[in-house]
Amino acid sequence: MVGPTASLSTLNRADGSASYKCPATGYDVLGAVNGPIELPARRDALKPEDATVEVFVKPGNTTAGVGERYVEGILRSVLGKVILGRERGFPRRGVVITLAIVGGDAVERGDSYLTILPALLHTSLLALLSAAVPLSMTFSATLLGVTKSGEIMPDLSAADAKTAVSRHVLAFSSKNHLLLNESEGRFDFNTWEQVRERALSICQELTMPGSDGDVAMGDESDGSKVDGFVRETVEDRLRRDYTWKIDS
Amino acid sequence: MSKEAPLSVSERQFILEALRQDARLDGRGPDQFRPLSITFGEEYGHVKLQLGKTSLVVRISAEVTQPRDDRPFDGLFQINLELSAMGSPAWENGRSNDLEAYATHVLDSVVRRSNALDTESLCILKGVSCWSIRADVHVLDFDGNLTDAACIAIMTGLQHFRRPDAVVKDGQVIVYGVEERVPVALNITHKPLSVTFNSYNDGKNIIVDATLKEEQASEGELVIGINNGGDVCFVSKFSGAPVDAMEVVVKSNVALEKVKDINTKMEKAMQADLAKRAKKGMADLSRAENDR
Amino acid sequence: MSTPLILLPGDEVPSNHLPSTKSNPLKLGSGVRLLSQPSTNSAASSHVLTASQAGILTTDAKRNTVSLQSFSNRRYIPTTNDLIIAQIHHSSIDYFHCIVTPHTAQALLGQLSFEGATKKTRPMLNRGDLVYARVSSVGLGAGAEVEITCVNPATGKAEPGGLGPLTGGMVFDISTGFAARLIRASSSSADHGDAIDGLVVLSELGKKLESSGGFEIAVGRNGKVWVDCSAAGDTAIKSTIAIGRCLQSTDDNNLNTTDQKKLVTKVLREMKLSS
Numbered sequence: 001m002v003g004p005t006a007s008l009s010t011l012n013r014a015d016g017s018a019s020y021k022c023p024a025t026g027y028d029v030l031g032a033v034n035g036p037i038e039l040p041a042r043r044d045a046l047k048p049e050d051a052t053v054e055v056f057v058k059p060g061n062t063t064a065g066v067g068e069r070y071v072e073g074i075l076r077s078v079l080g081k082v083i084l085g086r087e088r089g090f091p092r093r094g095v096v097i098t099l100a101i102v103g104g105d106a107v108e109r110g111d112s113y114l115t116i117l118p119a120l121l122h123t124s125l126l127a128l129l130s131a132a133v134p135l136s137m138t139f140s141a142t143l144l145g146v147t148k149s150g151e152i153m154p155d156l157s158a159a160d161a162k163t164a165v166s167r168h169v170l171a172f173s174s175k176n177h178l179l180l181n182e183s184e185g186r187f188d189f190n191t192w193e194q195v196r197e198r199a200l201s202i203c204q205e206l207t208m209p210g211s212d213g214d215v216a217m218g219d220e221s222d223g224s225k226v227d228g229f230v231r232e233t234v235e236d237r238l239r240r241d242y243t244w245k246i247d248s
Numbered sequence: 249m250s251k252e253a254p255l256s257v258s259e260r261q262f263i264l265e266a267l268r269q270d271a272r273l274d275g276r277g278p279d280q281f282r283p284l285s286i287t288f289g290e291e292y293g294h295v296k297l298q299l300g301k302t303s304l305v306v307r308i309s310a311e312v313t314q315p316r317d318d319r320p321f322d323g324l325f326q327i328n329l330e331l332s333a334m335g336s337p338a339w340e341n342g343r344s345n346d347l348e349a350y351a352t353h354v355l356d357s358v359v360r361r362s363n364a365l366d367t368e369s370l371c372i373l374k375g376v377s378c379w380s381i382r383a384d385v386h387v388l389d390f391d392g393n394l395t396d397a398a399c400i401a402i403m404t405g406l407q408h409f410r411r412p413d414a415v416v417k418d419g420q421v422i423v424y425g426v427e428e429r430v431p432v433a434l435n436i437t438h439k440p441l442s443v444t445f446n447s448y449n450d451g452k453n454i455i456v457d458a459t460l461k462e463e464q465a466s467e468g469e470l471v472i473g474i475n476n477g478g479d480v481c482f483v484s485k486f487s488g489a490p491v492d493a494m495e496v497v498v499k500s501n502v503a504l505e506k507v508k509d510i511n512t513k514m515e516k517a518m519q520a521d522l523a524k525r526a527k528k529g530m531a532d533l534s535r536a537e538n539d540r
Numbered sequence: 541m542s543t544p545l546i547l548l549p550g551d552e553v554p555s556n557h558l559p560s561t562k563s564n565p566l567k568l569g570s571g572v573r574l575l576s577q578p579s580t581n582s583a584a585s586s587h588v589l590t591a592s593q594a595g596i597l598t599t600d601a602k603r604n605t606v607s608l609q610s611f612s613n614r615r616y617i618p619t620t621n622d623l624i625i626a627q628i629h630h631s632s633i634d635y636f637h638c639i640v641t642p643h644t645a646q647a648l649l650g651q652l653s654f655e656g657a658t659k660k661t662r663p664m665l666n667r668g669d670l671v672y673a674r675v676s677s678v679g680l681g682a683g684a685e686v687e688i689t690c691v692n693p694a695t696g697k698a699e700p701g702g703l704g705p706l707t708g709g710m711v712f713d714i715s716t717g718f719a720a721r722l723i724r725a726s727s728s729s730a731d732h733g734d735a736i737d738g739l740v741v742l743s744e745l746g747k748k749l750e751s752s753g754g755f756e757i758a759v760g761r762n763g764k765v766w767v768d769c770s771a772a773g774d775t776a777i778k779s780t781i782a783i784g785r786c787l788q789s790t791d792d793n794n795l796n797t798t799d800q801k802k803l804v805t806k807v808l809r810e811m812k813l814s815s
Contacts, residue, residue, distance in 0.1 A: 008611065012301050012389045013336050015615040028289070030305075030388060032334035035615065037643040056341035058332055061309035061384045082549075084592055087573075088678070089617035093644070098334040098341060100386050102305045103289050129549070132571070132610035134592040137550030174550045234594045235546050241612050241717065242596055243794060244738025246544055253642030256627045257668040258766075262710040266777045273781055275810060337643050 003229055004122070008130045008237040014098075016131020018233075020123040021103070024155040025143075027119045028103025031127035036093030051085030052094045057120065060101040071113045071120065075099075078171060078180050079124055084134040095133055097124050105158060114184055115161045117169045118143050121180075122230070129234055138230055139179050140203040141171035144195050146187055152198050168192070170199035252338045255464045263465040267453040272462070274300070278455040279502055284510065286404055286517040292431070293409030297401040300459065301391035304335075306401040307384045308409040312423060315371065315378040323370020324380035327355050327402060335387035347394065354395045354484065355385075358442045358473035359402055362481035369435035373416050381411075381434065392460040395471065399442045404514050406434055408521070439511050440475040442482065443503035451491050454499065456506060470496065472503040476511055547591035547608060558589075559601040569607020570619075571595050612717020612791075616641050616762040618675045618686045623700070623723065625711065625760030626688060628669045636665055638673075638688065640762050647686040649673060654690045654705075655698035663705055670706040670766065672758045702758055709756070709768030712784040718791040722759045741790045741800040745783055748808055755783060775813060782811045 004022045011017035014032035021028045039052055055075045057068040075097070083095060099120055107113055118141040125138060145153045145164030153160060161167055166185030173179050178200075183192065239246060255263075263273070270278065282300030289296065293308030315322055331339040331348045339345060359365070370379040383402050387394065410431035414423045446458040446466035458466060468488020473481045480500060485491060545557060553572060568574065571593040591597075595608030618624070618640060626638035629646055637646040649671065651662050665671070673688040692699040714722070725739040742757070749755055753771035760766070765787055769779040785807050790800055808814040 009613050011303075011334065012391070012613075014334055014389075015337070015613070016611070017334075026290075030334065030386075032332075032388075034333055034337040034643070036617070037337060037615075038645055054341065056332060058330065058334075058386065060386075061307045061382060063328070084573075087592065096333050096337075096341065098332045100305075100332065100334060100388075102307070102386060103291070103294065106309070129594040130611050130613075132593045132595070132614040134571070134573075135549035136592065138548050174548070231546075231548055234548060237611065238544075238546055238594065238596055240794065242544070242609065244721075244796065245596075253639060254627075254668065256670050256711060257666070258670055258706065258709055259711050260668070261708075262777070262780070266781065269777050271777055271781055273784060275781065275785060275807070 004119075006122070006126055006229070006233045008126055008233060009241075014127075014131075016127050016129070016133070018123055018126030018130055020119055020126060022119045022122075025115055025119065025158055025161075026104040027101060027116050029116075029119050029123040030100045030102050031123035032098045032100075033095065033124075033127040033131040033133060034098075035095035035131060035133055036090045037096065039094035039096075047085075049086055049091050051083060051090040051092070053080045053083055053085070054094055054096045055079065055124070056096070056098045058098065058100040060103070060106055062106050067107060067111070067113050071117060074117065074180070074182060075120060075124060078121065078139075079128070081179070082125075082135050082137060082139065082173075083128065084136055087134040090134070095128075097127065099123055112161065112167060112184055114143060114167045114169050114182055115156065115158050117141070117182065118171075121171060125230065126233060129230075130237070138174045139171050140174075140230065141169060141180065142199050142202045144168050144170070144199055144202075146185075146191055146195065150191065152195055154198070154202060166191070168195045168199070170196060170203070172200055172203045176200065176204055252336065252460065252464065255461065259461060260465045263462060264448055267448045267455070270453075272455065273459065276457075278453065279506075281457040281506065281510070282459075284400070284513060286400075286514060288408060288517075288521045293405045295401045295405045295408065297397055297404070299393065299397040299400070299457070301389055302393060302397050303389040304394075304397055304401055305386045305388060306398070306405040307386075308405040309382050309384070310379050310409070310411040311382075312372065312377050312414065312421065313380040315375060317375075320375035321368055321371050323367045323378040325360055325365050325367055325370070325382075326380070327352065327360055327383045327385070329355065329385040329387075329398065331387055331390075335390040339390075350486065351395045351398060354442055354471055354473075354482070355398055355402065357482045357484075358399055358440050359383075359406075362440050362473065362475075363437055364403065364440055365406055366435040366437050372414050372421055373419075377421050379411060379414075381406075381409075390460065392463045393444055393457050396442050396444050396457065399473075400510055400514065403439055403441060404518060407436055407439075407514075408518055409434055438475045438477065438479070439507075440473050440479075440481050441507045441510055442471055442473045443499075443506050445470040445472070445499050445503075447489060447491055451489065451495065454491070454495060456502070470499065472496075472500055474500065474503045474507050476508055478504050545597040546595070547597055548594050549590075549592050551591045553589035553591065553597065553606065555589075557597055557599065558606055559599050559604050564604055567603065567605040569598075569605050570617075571608030571610060572606055609717075612715040614716055615644075616716045618647065618678050619761075620675050620678055622675045622761040623703075623759070624673055624675060624688065624762045625706070625758060625764040625766055626671050626673050626762075628665045628667055628671070630667055631665065636671075638671065640686065640688070645685070647675075647688045649688050649690070653688075655696065655703070657691070665705060670711065672703050672706055672760070672766070674700075674703060706758060706766050706768075708770055709766050710780050710784060712765045712767065712788055714763055714765055714787060714791045716761065716763045718787075719759055719761050719763050719765070722765065722787075723761065726757065726759060738797060739790075739800070740797045741786050741795075741804060744801055744804045745786060748804060748814060749779055749783075752779065752813070755779060757783075778811045778813055782807050782813055 006020040016033040055072045121141040145156045166187040168183045171180035285298040287296045295306045413429040471484040595610035636649040676689040690703040721737040725736040755769040758766040769776045
């Protein structure tokens with residue numbers, strides 16, 4: 001299984017950006033983050049001590065509709081919990097996250113948006129890291145499908161997702177807390193519990209956060225393990241940005 | 249948030265003074281475009297274009313739909329340009345601005361209304377079904393000259409795109425999958441491109457392919473849409489200071505030269521990509537269909 | 541530093557990497573925050589340092605600071621004592637309202653915050669004029685205003701040197717990370733010869749352009765460089781463009797010292813500024 005590929009800070013104008021490609025579903029997502037910036041219309045939001053998080057999803061070859069607004073809502077609530085909106089310079093300002101689906105098939109109107117949700121979540125996280133927006137933690141997400149025979153399938157393609165009886169997107173923080181659960185279709189609680197365990201192990205077969213910090217990250221994290229892959233992408237870029245420092 | 253940060257007095261004066269001495273900030277000549285790079289994504293009609301620091305992605309897509317009542321023999325073609333905060337922090341998501349309206353107008357005139365894409369060839373069954381072709385422009389990085397860059401990318405995309413084959417049998421429309429029949433290229437009648445000129449110092453200095461800072465310092469602009477054969481399909485002196493009428497004629501020649509040059513580059517990039525695809529063979533082609 | 545320690549948000553800063561001086565308190569720079577942890581083990585320290593952005597852990601034993609250096613293209617967030625290049629947006633009775641970064645709240649510059657300024661002698665600045673200023677305060681709490689100044693309030697002088705209005709010249713945009721490097725490179729001893737922070741582009745340009753009159757430069761932490769070569773006479777414009785191109789190209793392509801030297805030679809030749 002080929003792991004996802006990503007690179008950081010690919011754009012010039014945005015404060016932070018990332019491109020992310022998921023091989024299983026074929027989605028290619030570009031993310032840009034601008035922040036902290038002034039949002040004229042929403043200056044005195046409900047929480048004046050906090051930053052306002054805005055998410056915008058731009059489909060590749062259709063006009064944005066209800067599906068995009070729905071997934072934006074999910075992303076906003078997850079990212080809003082992770083972003084430290086009270087750090088200096090951020091309260092009352094906005095963090096604007098723009099995600100463009102530049103590759104892969106369009107999500108047809110009325111189709112499930114869950115297939116692309118992990119890609120959108122990972123792209124947002126990487127773009128936020130690239131913009132150095134303060135975050136309390138990182139996270140990783142995965143999509144699992146349950147077949148008619150009750151088998152749990154990882155690495156779903158869009159076609160697999162359609163045939164699955166139920167689909168689940170779960171995201172875990174780098175501290176292994178469940179951050180997000182979106183499920184669709186028919187399933188019972190036992191199935192969900194199995195799905196959760198499987199998802200946790202996928203998201204977490206990773207470099208252990210913290211304890212792993214002082215070991216120079218080497219070959220131990222292979223691409224399919226999501227959190228390790230985030231770390232790898234970040235390190236690649238940092239090493240490139242700071243070659244002048246590391247080499248000397 | 250809706251406006252780009254204004255130029256400072258120093259920057260404006262410097263750009264104008266430099267142009268008086270025929271110098272540009274990146275060392276280009278007045279009639280020189282920035283380096284152009286065209287690459288393709290996995291699907292047909294997926295173009296990534298980079299012009300200096302301006303970059304964008306164009307995706308062409310096709311679907312079967314019903315033709316308009318008043319044009320039963322015509323297919324549909326639509327160019328969709330939506331500026332998001334990705335291209336520039338000055339653009340607000342979900343809210344259109346002047347540049348978006350202006351660029352859409354120019355692209356529509358140069359590509360769609362000049363009939364670069366033969367829409368009649370998109371008709372499948374008179375009055376019942378036709379192809380609807382859609383070009384989506386995603387601006388990733390904005391550093392000036394959005395219209396020319398988008399125009400090049402759309403034209404490349406249209407030539408690169410392959411739609412599934414469709415036939416009419418006993419009054420029934422059958423759309424063939426890519427593995428059943430080789431997908432067909434679109435019918436392109438001519439290859440027009442827009443070339444935008446910006447004028448400075450009372451029209452004494454006129455340059456092509458302005459960067460964002462150069463655009464901000466400009467006193468007026470002139471857009472010429474022209475094809476390889478030298479047929480002008482669009483001239484717009486949209487805003488700003490007047491330009492001498494003779495300049496329009498002179499600059500049309502410059503534009504023609506640029507368009508020929510760009511079309512050659514476009515052709516080269518596309519042939520290279522199509523050759524690469526042919527090499528990859530049928531195996532990949534059918535896999536692409538499975539993904540669909 | 542051989543193997544840099546790279547942290548992601550949520551990672552703990554390992555205590556063996558912290559400066560060991562116990563005499564004065566540790567100062568936290570950007571990207572590091574202090575969390576108190578209710579610990580079950582009473583012997584363990586109840587405070588932990590965690591990262592809040594991705595970056596390379598950097599410590600300064602002399603000043604007893606710890607911070608994370610993140611990606612270079614991030615947006616500038618005003619920090620007290622930073623030098624910046626600000627652009628006047630409009631003026632009110634007491635203040636000039638200045639743009640420090642686009643699309644953020646304007647910073648305030650007192651009408652009298654200039655060397656030797658009185659009500660009668662204060663500089664008349666208009667919209668679009670540039671000033672080289674120091675961030676004097678960033679305020680507290682939400683919606684606080686950033687104040688900048690062109691004078692050291694203690695001495696009444698424009699300290700550090702060069703603060704005040706910038707006239708003529710040209711401003712080039714660079715990444716904020718590169719701006720920080722340029723400031724360190726140009727503030728450490730100018731005739732040091734060696735590369736500081738891996739930068740030789742400025743000293744190289746200085747050497748090559750010295751004969752034609754040299755140049756003035758001001759670097760703002762907000763990602764702007766002001767360059768003026770008016771002393772160079774006829775070649776002023778070309779020299780300025782050459783400097784701007786060299787700086788931007790070094791930034792964009794992350795050039796090493798050898799490539800920076802090559803670039804300077806190449807650009808100067810292209811612009812016909814050297815034989």
